[in-house]
Amino acid sequence: MNGYLDDAPLRAPRRDGEAVVQPDWPRLPALIRENQLLRHTSQAEVLGRPLAALAAQARGDLLREALRYTRAYRDVATPIPAERVDLPVILAGHQPELFHPGVWFKNFALGHLARGCGGVAVQLLIDNDLCRAPSIRVPAGSLASPEARVVVYDRPGAEVPYEQRRLLDPGTFRAFGRRVAEAIAPWVPDPLVRQLWPQVERAARRTDNLGRCLAEGRHRLEGQWGLETLELPLSVPCDGEPFLWFVASVLVRLPEFQEIYNGSLEEFRREQRIRSRTHPVAALDRQDAWREAPFWVWRDDQPQRGRLLCRPGAGGIELSDGQQRVGLLSWRGDGDAAKVVEQLQALRASGVKIRPRALMTTMFARMLLGDLFVHGIGGARYDRLTDRLIRRSFNVQPPSYVAISATAWLPVPRPDVAPEDLRQVDHLLRELQYHPERHLDVADIGGERNGSLAHWVAEKERWVRMQLPRGACRQRHEQIGRANEALRPGLAHRRQLLLEERSRLRELLHQRRLLDSREYAFCLHPAAELRRLLEGLLPGGASRCG
16 A cells, blocks of 8 residues: 555645645554554565564664754653654654745644654654755845845855755854845744744754754744654664665665666656656666665765765675775675675764665655655655665565645735736737737728728638638638738737736736745744644644645
8 A cells, every 4th residue: 555546646735725635634543553564564674684673673763863862952741761662653854944834834744643643753854965055035125026035044065965064154144034034024024033043043052063953943943832743864863773784785786776776767757757867866877887876975074975886896895986985895695784784884983974865765764764754745756656666676565655735825915916817818919910800899890991991801701711622721821811910900009008918917927926936934934824824734723634
């Protein structure tokens, strides 16, 4: 069973205050129980280790580290006994950034689901992704002429993973909350950033990791709102033994895994009619003896991530980042897997970091860490591909997952205009172009002064009705064109008015699209309204869930 039906449509909610939950709320407790049963009864092995035992170790490590990490900066109300690795674990994940309210809604859903099943909610900070632009877009300008302004919260630097990204400009960082509030003041007088940013600055006194500052500030605010969730950077479990067993299971059989990966990807693209060769992910490459593995690799002292490449040799499996050798695993096809894991641990101790790429991130989380993974729209679409990889590479039934997202527009005045208004004007302009006779004044056509108009109307009607021999249609087309051209001058003024109206509508629609975007950061919204909306979308709230 999958988290939702393969043929079910999955789109972001279009209207303000709507949510998508697939499967719907009542089915989720059963999915959690089914996933737990699937894990407990699995006979699968990972390089000779039972998958169930490896998952138990991974979950225990996850809960212990998530408690430790979260308690370092906020209270955790519910204690979790270390031996209770059987507690339902509900997971989600996102980059540690200032995301939009639809992403934030997943955190509210996490807490709700965990409370409902007596489990634990853990938000993974996906810090193996690149920190590209430390900024957000803010609607600014005037009510009559809005614009989107980029406001930075740190100086741009080298594109490195969030795990390695340090705060570069404390002055810009401290001033961010004030600058955002000033920019959006004409639209939202009291944005949430006023409450959020003091918490973020407080986090910056504990750590200089940019992503962790943003995430900790948000998580502190969530605690004030009553959300009971734990958080943990993905890099923490990726340094643990269970993840390294997961990595080793791919690397020691990379030719087979690469064939499964690329074959499943090509099949998925064909079924979804995707033409791009990089969408949803690129195929794993092969150059001579080198094969690309679905992991990133970098060193602490050289944090630019590269693709992990593997090449078999006399000494085992050679590892490279494409520029230089990073390690050697002594595996010749039937060796001791535990030794491979020990060698991966030694590489980590020497400063080498191996991190999962997109599909492998959720494969690891779903198979070993949790009982239900909460995806957004994009992740849920592409984890249909991950399902195939789990089945074909590990020979197990993939655990179910759920797609949850919401749309919240900024509560600002916006032009009363719709795309249909522009389509109507475009239709009229086309009518004036190709059917001008329908829009001429009848009195003018019949009047003595405009007798020529009556002539061309009659001439066009004659050519339209005329029965022509085969091959003579081009003549009809030319004569009708002549008639239209002769009739158009009588409509020049009306056409000019429509063109002006079209220009006005296009500008208003541009403004509307700018203001209706669901992608604006959650911290731009007024706190009370956004909290009421997101809590209302949960079961029992004033919900309009789709």
